[in-house]
Amino acid sequence: MTNALIVIDVQNDFCPGGALAVPEGDAVVPVINAMMDRFDAVILTQDWHVAGHSSFASSHAGRAPYEVIDMPYGAQVLWPDHCVQGSTGAAFHSDLRVDGDLILRKGFRREIDSYSAFFENDRSTPTGLDGYLRTRGITRLTLVGLATDFCVQYSALDAARLGFDVTVDLAACRGIDLDGSLDAALSAMKAAGITL
Numbered sequence: 001m002t003n004a005l006i007v008i009d010v011q012n013d014f015c016p017g018g019a020l021a022v023p024e025g026d027a028v029v030p031v032i033n034a035m036m037d038r039f040d041a042v043i044l045t046q047d048w049h050v051a052g053h054s055s056f057a058s059s060h061a062g063r064a065p066y067e068v069i070d071m072p073y074g075a076q077v078l079w080p081d082h083c084v085q086g087s088t089g090a091a092f093h094s095d096l097r098v099d100g101d102l103i104l105r106k107g108f109r110r111e112i113d114s115y116s117a118f119f120e121n122d123r124s125t126p127t128g129l130d131g132y133l134r135t136r137g138i139t140r141l142t143l144v145g146l147a148t149d150f151c152v153q154y155s156a157l158d159a160a161r162l163g164f165d166v167t168v169d170l171a172a173c174r175g176i177d178l179d180g181s182l183d184a185a186l187s188a189m190k191a192a193g194i195t196l
């Protein structure tokens with residue numbers, strides 16, 4: 001059984017001082033660095049939006065961050081501008097080990113967001129990660145990173161649905177917690193058979 005560590009979005013904008021700071025987001029960095037050597041493969045994801053991305057509140061007249069709007073693919077939370085391609089905010093935290101096997105960028109198409117490392121927010125357009133992992137014979141995944149209730153949760157649920165054996169290591173995750181989203185995420189992941 002080949003075991004991969006999937007490091008979700010440990011980028012400056014999700015750390016204290018960033019545009020979409022997750023409380024204690026930077027606390028995961030030393031924990032994740034220490035975990036990396038225990039895995040057969042390490043994959044890092046990078047939230048990677050074009051300027052003017054449709055998930056930014058600033059792209060919608062009269063809308064404020066954290067409002068929810070209907071997009072053609074379903075409900076979408078509007079965020080402060082964050083993780084714009086090539087910006088300092090989009091860079092990995094400077095202390096994060098980036099000597100992994102693959103860096104997967106997501107959310108790069110203006111008209112659709114991508115929380116999950118596996119599918120864009122329509123839940124059906126693949127990123128290709130499933131094929132990458134299967135081609136390498138990887139069957140077990142441990143997910144860590146930011147944010148527990150958004151990109152980590154979506155990635156974990158998709159991974160479970162795709163048939164991977166999934167663990168989310170909460171000691172190496174931090175959440176945003178919008179209106180109870182953290183508790184909801186933990187319940188949904190447990191219900192999907194994910195090991196927490």
Ligand code: VGL
Pocket residue numbers: 008009014047079115146147148149150151152
């Ligand atoms: C994320 C909101 C917007 C995340 C990314 O990494 O959890 N959350 N973009």
Ligand code: ZN
Pocket residue numbers: 047049055079082083107
């Ligand atoms: Zn984003």
